[in-house]
Amino acid sequence: MRAVLLGPPGAGKGTQAARLTERFGVPAISTGDIFRANVKGGTPLGVKAQEYMNAGQLVPDEVTNAMVRARLAEDDAAAGFLLDGYPRNPEQAVELDSMLAELGVELDVAIEITADFDEVTQRLLKRAEIEGRADDTEPVIRKRLEVYATSTAPLTAFYAGRGLLVQVDGLGEIDEVTERLVAAVAR
């Protein structure tokens, strides 16, 4: 399976990617997780990414695209992958196409987890109490949702137009959402 996982911040992309990776036996590649690991390690990439993440903005495309290109070239991605949080704008989607063309493979499915902004805001504020992520404060969440609506939401039409889009309701128990996703991908 070669898939991208779309949806607003807090829809459950990271949560579900961790489960789908076990079900489908392909690595989950989360751009957010890679950025956070670099921030924690104080690498030059982390230093660059941190200011954008803390402001709720997308990290610049040239940085993100180069990172994904390198990750997709690793051995474990040869048989398939689940991209969590990438692409996040039409430019990244076009760049992903060119990366896959270079690798001689194609995307099988674009899975969108849907959830309304009130629900995702509540989830992220709850996570803030537990994990204290710097980008889970109310003003930054508002900014992330704005960026999502402007930059990422157009990808729904982009992938629907290519017959690759599958939409799954992200509301309800985490297990229920996982089963919906597995059923939708198997269709």
Ligand code: B4P
């Ligand atoms: P991400 O790490 O992708 O963060 P996210 O969109 O907020 O989703 P996340 O995966 O963490 O949350 P989830 O929905 O699983 O991005 C963070 C930042 O990195 C971006 O703002 C940007 O700056 C940068 N970035 C990442 N990718 C980029 C790219 N391609 N280009 C440029 N910049 C990029 O879960 C949220 C919470 O909801 C969790 O606490 C979870 O437990 C809970 N939850 C999940 N499912 C639930 C359910 N069914 N019911 C109740 N709670 C649920």
